[in-house]
Amino acid sequence: MALAALKKAAKLPLHIAALLTTAKDFSRNPVIGNHVLNRMGLHVARVCLAHGIFAFKKMLLSPLATKEQRKAFARDGFVVMENALPPEIFEKLKHDAENYNGEAYQCAQGDTLTWRAVLLDHPVMRDKKTSNLMRYCAGKYERPRFYIQQIQNGFLNNPGDPQKNLHVDCFHPTMKAWLFLEDVEADNGAFTFVPGSHRLTKQRLKWEYDRSLEAANDADSYSARGSFRVEDGTCEKLGLPQPQGLAVKANTLVVANTFGFHCRGKTREKKMTRMEVFAISRINPFNPVPWGCLEGLRDKIYLTMMRKGEKDSVTGKKRASWRKAPPHPVKDAA
Ligand SMILES: [Fe+2]
Numbered sequence: 001m002a003l004a005a006l007k008k009a010a011k012l013p014l015h016i017a018a019l020l021t022t023a024k025d026f027s028r029n030p031v032i033g034n035h036v037l038n039r040m041g042l043h044v045a046r047v048c049l050a051h052g053i054f055a056f057k058k059m060l061l062s063p064l065a066t067k068e069q070r071k072a073f074a075r076d077g078f079v080v081m082e083n084a085l086p087p088e089i090f091e092k093l094k095h096d097a098e099n100y101n102g103e104a105y106q107c108a109q110g111d112t113l114t115w116r117a118v119l120l121d122h123p124v125m126r127d128k129k130t131s132n133l134m135r136y137c138a139g140k141y142e143r144p145r146f147y148i149q150q151i152q153n154g155f156l157n158n159p160g161d162p163q164k165n166l167h168v169d170c171f172h173p174t175m176k177a178w179l180f181l182e183d184v185e186a187d188n189g190a191f192t193f194v195p196g197s198h199r200l201t202k203q204r205l206k207w208e209y210d211r212s213l214e215a216a217n218d219a220d221s222y223s224a225r226g227s228f229r230v231e232d233g234t235c236e237k238l239g240l241p242q243p244q245g246l247a248v249k250a251n252t253l254v255v256a257n258t259f260g261f262h263c264r265g266k267t268r269e270k271k272m273t274r275m276e277v278f279a280i281s282r283i284n285p286f287n288p289v290p291w292g293c294l295e296g297l298r299d300k301i302y303l304t305m306m307r308k309g310e311k312d313s314v315t316g317k318k319r320a321s322w323r324k325a326p327p328h329p330v331k332d333a334a
Pocket of ligand 1: 167168169258262
């Protein structure tokens with residue numbers, strides 16, 4: 001008993017230091033999840049500080065995006081760029097993705113599998129027009145991590161898919177991007193977003209405050225770990241429009257701030273796939289410096305972590321979310 005209390009106390013400085021990082025787990029970090037501290041405004045203070053710093057970095061990086069793109073991102077929380085890549089790069093990317101045969105990982109969530117291969121070097125990663133927009137929306141002049149990704153809806157016999165519930169990813173602005181390799185209809189698991197839900201309005205802050213008080217004990221494990229699920233009726237309460245599924249043509253880039261309410265759309269058939277290049281930039285929201293020096297290194301670190309996760313899962317040491325997958329995407333959902 002005394003030893004457990006001692007161990008807990010020894011970890012306290014780490015839990016406190018985590019306040020100035022991306023850490024968001026209300027159930028495992030007793031400081032982040034502390035009811036009294038959140039009542040005093042701890043969570044809301046982190047949200048506000050992260051948004052203030054993001055606004056500053058965005059301002060410094062504003063030459064990377066056009067006026068229209070900046071306006072759309074500020075208004076809606078996402079930007080859609082059609083015909084994003086030059087045709088020759090897009091065709092090469094599509095060919096390389098469809099014929100990929102190498103190291104890949106997959107994550108099971110409900111009835112859906114997300115299949116991914118880390119891209120370490122490809123012309124798509126050096127395309128200026130798309131890359132600049134992603135960097136602006138991330139608030140960081142550093143290349144995001146790129147993956148070839150296939151969403152395999154309905155491939156598992158489990159109930160539901162937690163990514164199809166409206167949610168936020170974290171407490172701070174964060175960039176995710178999808179470059180679609182094929183047309184996506186609104187009822188083929190399309191990326192779905194509530195326009196304007198990324199804005200830090202008084203109503204949104206109140207929602208964040210209320211959620212922070214209960215999050216540590218939330219029955220939904222995703223919410224308890226800081227990725228709040230959005231209950232029915234919340235959009236109406238916050239004065240927001242209904243979620244909008246983005247039907248897009250192949251070679252469309254969608255860049256979003258996933259602090260906004262979003263989810264994976266439903267599919268009209270049980271088994272359906274969606275093929276894309278996925279990019280993500282998850283950086284310390286409290287670091288005001290908008291450039292980085294880890295370009296490329298993050299990709300390798302992440303790949304090493306995935307390999308370690310697989311090894312630990314095989315030996316039974318720890319269970320990883322991402323496990324070794326078949327080396328190529330599925331050809332046909334049917
Ligand atoms: Fe998400």
